[in-house]
Amino acid sequence: MRAKVRKAVFPAAGLGTRFLPATKAQPKEMLPIVDKPIIQYGVEEALQSGIRNIIMVTGRGKSAIEDHFDVSFELENLLETRGKKDLLAIVRGISDMIDISYVRQKEALGLGHAVLRAKELVGNEPFAVVLADDLIEARTPCLRQLLDVYASFDAPVLAVMEVPAEAISSYGAIDAEPVSYNGSNDRVYRIRDLVEKPEAPEAPSNLAIIGRYVLTPEIFASIESTDPGSGGEVQLTDALKHMLRSRPIYALRFEGKRYDAGDKLGFLEATVEFALRRKDLGGPFREYLKKLKL
Numbered sequence: 001m002r003a004k005v006r007k008a009v010f011p012a013a014g015l016g017t018r019f020l021p022a023t024k025a026q027p028k029e030m031l032p033i034v035d036k037p038i039i040q041y042g043v044e045e046a047l048q049s050g051i052r053n054i055i056m057v058t059g060r061g062k063s064a065i066e067d068h069f070d071v072s073f074e075l076e077n078l079l080e081t082r083g084k085k086d087l088l089a090i091v092r093g094i095s096d097m098i099d100i101s102y103v104r105q106k107e108a109l110g111l112g113h114a115v116l117r118a119k120e121l122v123g124n125e126p127f128a129v130v131l132a133d134d135l136i137e138a139r140t141p142c143l144r145q146l147l148d149v150y151a152s153f154d155a156p157v158l159a160v161m162e163v164p165a166e167a168i169s170s171y172g173a174i175d176a177e178p179v180s181y182n183g184s185n186d187r188v189y190r191i192r193d194l195v196e197k198p199e200a201p202e203a204p205s206n207l208a209i210i211g212r213y214v215l216t217p218e219i220f221a222s223i224e225s226t227d228p229g230s231g232g233e234v235q236l237t238d239a240l241k242h243m244l245r246s247r248p249i250y251a252l253r254f255e256g257k258r259y260d261a262g263d264k265l266g267f268l269e270a271t272v273e274f275a276l277r278r279k280d281l282g283g284p285f286r287e288y289l290k291k292l293k294l
Contacts, residue, residue, distance in 0.1 A: 002154050005147055005214060006053050007121070008046040008128040011114035012039060013059030013105035018262060027062045028262065029132055034275050037068060038261050040094070042132035047097055049144035051128060054100045055118045059108065066102060071095045110233025115215075116223045124217050126150070129236075131211025135270050138256025142212050149188055149252050150214045152181065156243070159212035160189070160251045161258060168203045172196045172237035174251055175204030189251045191244060196229055196237040207251065209237065210258055218243055 016028025023031070029039035043054060058065060072091060079088040105117045115129055128143055136142040142159055149157045160174060176189035195204060213236075222242040229235040240249060259273075260266030272289075276282045 002151065003125050005126045005128055005150065006051065007055060007125070008051045008053070008130050008143070009055045009057060009115060009118045009122065010039065010042060010130050010132060011057045011105075011111055012062060012065060012132065013057055013108055013114055015108060016262075018264065019267075025061070027064055029062075030064050030068065031261075031267070033135065033261065033267070033270050034278065034281070038135065039065060039132040040068070041135055042130045043069075043098060045136070045141045045143050046128065046130060048141045049128075049147055051143070052098050054098045055121045055127075056100060056102050057105050057114045057117050058102055059105050069095060069098070069100050108233075110228070110231070110235055112223045112226060112234035112236040112239045115236055116220060116234070119220045122217065122220075126214065126216050129211075129213040129215060133260065133262030134211035135259040135261045136210075136212070136254070136256050137259070137274075138254065140255065142254045142256055143214075145254050145256075146212055146214045146252055149181065149250060153188075153248070153250050155247060156216055156219070156240070156249045157214045158191070158240070158249065158251045159210045159254045160207045161210050161253060162206050163208045165200045165203070165206055168206055168208060169197050169199050171208035171210075172235075173198050173203045173205055174207050174209065176207065176251055179250070187253050187255075189253070191249045191251055194237050194241045194244070196235045207253065209251075210254070212254070216247075218247065 012029050016023035019028050030037045046054060056065060076088060076091055079091065101121050103117050103121060105114050130143065146157045146159055163171060173195050174191050175193040176191045178185050179188050179190050181188035193204060219239060222239040223234060226234055226239045226242055229238045259270035261270050275285050
């Protein structure tokens with residue numbers, strides 16, 4: 001019987017240097033898109049995909065993440081005393097939504113190393129990896145889409161999207177052949193090779209790996225066998241390439257819109273578009289934008 005994916009790993013130990021000075025004293029994962037931290041969107045996606053067990057890989061200066069998902073007795077008491085039931089429900093909902101464990105990554109040695117730090121908590125079972133910087137708006141949560149493909153093929157699945165040729169050097173790229181899935185032949189691919197941050201002329205395709213993965217426990221041995229690669233870090237893409245020698249890996253060109261919330265422009269785009277979708281903010285905010293003389 002196929003093992004169910006019950007756990008999601010959230011690498012959250014990065015230094016967030018692209019957002020300095022805002023991230024000098026607070027984690028980049030806690031920067032808000034409208035009124036909700038970036039990382040909460042990812043956690044909610046995992047929950048909506050049927051995963052309640054979250055493993056957060058953190059580092060020095062990330063205690064605000066733990067505080068955010070913990071119970072806040074003083075705040076709850078204050079809101080209850082003042083009769084602010086709506087806000088109280090929101091605050092309590094954050095701490096009640098998931099079961100969360102933490103493990104430290106003492107040095108930022110790459111995504112592969114961050115995933116390896118979760119080995120003992122994951123155990124010998126399949127698991128998901130969510131990079132919260134990749135904020136994905138989709139009718140069916142992106143992670144749920146990957147889990148459905150995993151259920152069909154019983155193999156690791158990566159989220160991919162098409163990017164312009166000039167941008168591929170910022171991503172891991174795949175060489176893959178399309179396979180039939182749910183009556184379509186252009187959404188799921190069997191991967192033949194993976195390349196981390198290739199220059200455009202050497203890129204095997206314009207299909208870039210995005211921050212959602214469903215992996216099997218064999219990935220840990222592959223990470224341990226992988227030498228530091230691009231940037232002197234242990235790259236998850238290189239470990240996946242190693243694992244590809246012994247088992248098939250698939251990719252899903254997911255349905256939805258991805259925002260790079262780890263980039264200043266992507267962060268601003270997500271803030272504006274998420275605000276416009278809000279019932280309480282969308283109308284007034286849209287009218288404000290119309291009045292701007294740009």
